[in-house]
Amino acid sequence: MPVRRPYLAALLTVAVAGVGLTACTEQKKDAASSDGAVQINASDSACELSKTTFAAGPVNFTVSNKGSKTTEVYVYAAEDKIVTERENIGPGTKATITAEIKAGEYEVACKPGMVGDGIRQKITVTGDAAQAKTDPRLTAAVAAYRTYVQEQADATIPLVRKFADAVKAGDLEAAKAAFAPSRTGWERTEPVAESFGDIDPKTDTREDGLEPGQEWTGWHKLEKSLWADGAITDADKKLADQLVADLTDWQKVVGSAEITATSMANGAKELLDEVATGKVTGEEDRYSHTDLPDFNANVEGALKAYQLLKPVVAEQDAELAKTLDQEFAAIQALLAKYNQGGTWTSYDKVGESERKAFSDAVNALAEPLSKLAAATVVK
Structure with a gap:
């Protein structure tokens, strides 16, 4: 049943999706996670991340669904190969994922309603995960x-x-x-x-x-x-x-x-x-x-x-x-x-x-x- 999830591939941390990047002060505040996690604020029309560039290796990221639709978040490598995902994040709820991702270029997609190609943004992962x-x-x-x-x-x-x-x-x-x-x-x-x-x-x-x-x-x-x-x-x-x-x-x-x-x-x-x-x-x-x-x-x-x-x-x-x-x-x-x-x-x-x-x-x-x-x- 598609609309899903990967499990493998390296894992990630995420970036900004480019719709309506006029985040309000409250959203920006949310984006600054006190535990160092990459914060993703998802809504029905936006996918806003606290970082678009970060170091390779283990990463914590937190998704907050501020929209009215159940959403999911994907990280894609080249040719839409799924690196990681989290599905079924209900309105008003949060999901935290610990992931590991290698250096390289990726795309993050937030999918309100869990359909379509999602709201996408490129991210860059730097460094060498092998040093972890x-x-x-x-x-x-x-x-x-x-x-x-x-x-x-x-x-x-x-x-x-x-x-x-x-x-x-x-x-x-x-x-x-x-x-x-x-x-x-x-x-x-x-x-x-x-x-x-x-x-x-x-x-x-x-x-x-x-x-x-x-x-x-x-x-x-x-x-x-x-x-x-x-x-x-x-x-x-x-x-x-x-x-x-x-x-x-x-x-x-x-x-x-x-x-x-x-x-x-x-x-x-x-x-x-x-x-x-x-x-x-x-x-x-x-x-x-x-x-x-x-x-x-x-x-x-x-x-x-x-x-x-x-x-x-x-x-x-x-x-x-x-x-x-x-x-x-x-x-x-x-x-x-x-x-x-x-x-x-x-x-x-x-x-x-x-x-x-x-x-x-x-x-x-x-x-x-x-x-x-x-x-x-x-x-």
């Missing part, structure tokens, strides 16, 4: 996570081919059975996949997430044909081949994704945000109601990132590690109740009170998970 303090355990965590991401992409290809073959054979029931398994590896590592800006829109866009003029392709277009329409067309068969091709492109490039310890941590939080905004609501797989296996894969991906970072996190913030252990265990236990012998409960059979329990569990995990990135910065 490093911990060999974090270097090992990044390497292990990179291996995990590649493994998930490699495992996805035969599963998506099985799905595509069933679609091309016109076998409705076989295609339905293969749909959810074909998505697992993607859902575990989605923020990394999304850092390659052109792949996610082609493979995982919902109908209401289409940009003007965008052709609807990918999993969810085929999902609608299988469940809502109950028929496989010749056009669907071509889309099945395109899905395999697009995901094979992802498999080939995912190893080149830029991953840092902080991007791993922020990506884990983004995966929980995905659950909160798409899976718990039932919007993601609205025709097939296969939200729970996607939900579970998001949690598994977030847990993997946390477990790899845990040696450093537990040393720097033992209480945070303890809380994360407890909340991950709680949400996994809740999910397990809906999986009988590998078969997940159809989400349309999950009542409102049960969905509320899922939402509460996600929120209980998301709050401490938002602190994970800060705990990976070696002091």
Whole structure:
């Protein structure tokens, strides 16, 4: 589901967006963060930053949404490759991200309403991030996570081919059975996949997430044909081949994704945000109601990132590690109740009170998970 989030790529700190740069005194005051963070004041028509030039390395930045629409903030490298993002920042709320970004030229985009290209401004990051303090355990965590991401992409290809073959054979029931398994590896590592800006829109866009003029392709277009329409067309068969091709492109490039310890941590939080905004609501797989296996894969991906970072996190913030252990265990236990012998409960059979329990569990995990990135910065 696009409109999202990266997880990897180096991370950032942000700059000014150039609409209505006549900031009032109060906004300028807000921009001067007492803790040294880069302040972003977002509104429905502006994206104002306290700095447009800053040093490479770990950076804290705080987004304040002063507008009437839910917003998100992206940092883009060349060709709109996502460096980092934070979605679903509601009106009147703030979001803080700890990020790490290398020297270079970038663009920051604030997206009121979470649509379009956003209000953009160029930023410059100076210096050499390699001079920052490093911990060999974090270097090992990044390497292990990179291996995990590649493994998930490699495992996805035969599963998506099985799905595509069933679609091309016109076998409705076989295609339905293969749909959810074909998505697992993607859902575990989605923020990394999304850092390659052109792949996610082609493979995982919902109908209401289409940009003007965008052709609807990918999993969810085929999902609608299988469940809502109950028929496989010749056009669907071509889309099945395109899905395999697009995901094979992802498999080939995912190893080149830029991953840092902080991007791993922020990506884990983004995966929980995905659950909160798409899976718990039932919007993601609205025709097939296969939200729970996607939900579970998001949690598994977030847990993997946390477990790899845990040696450093537990040393720097033992209480945070303890809380994360407890909340991950709680949400996994809740999910397990809906999986009988590998078969997940159809989400349309999950009542409102049960969905509320899922939402509460996600929120209980998301709050401490938002602190994970800060705990990976070696002091």
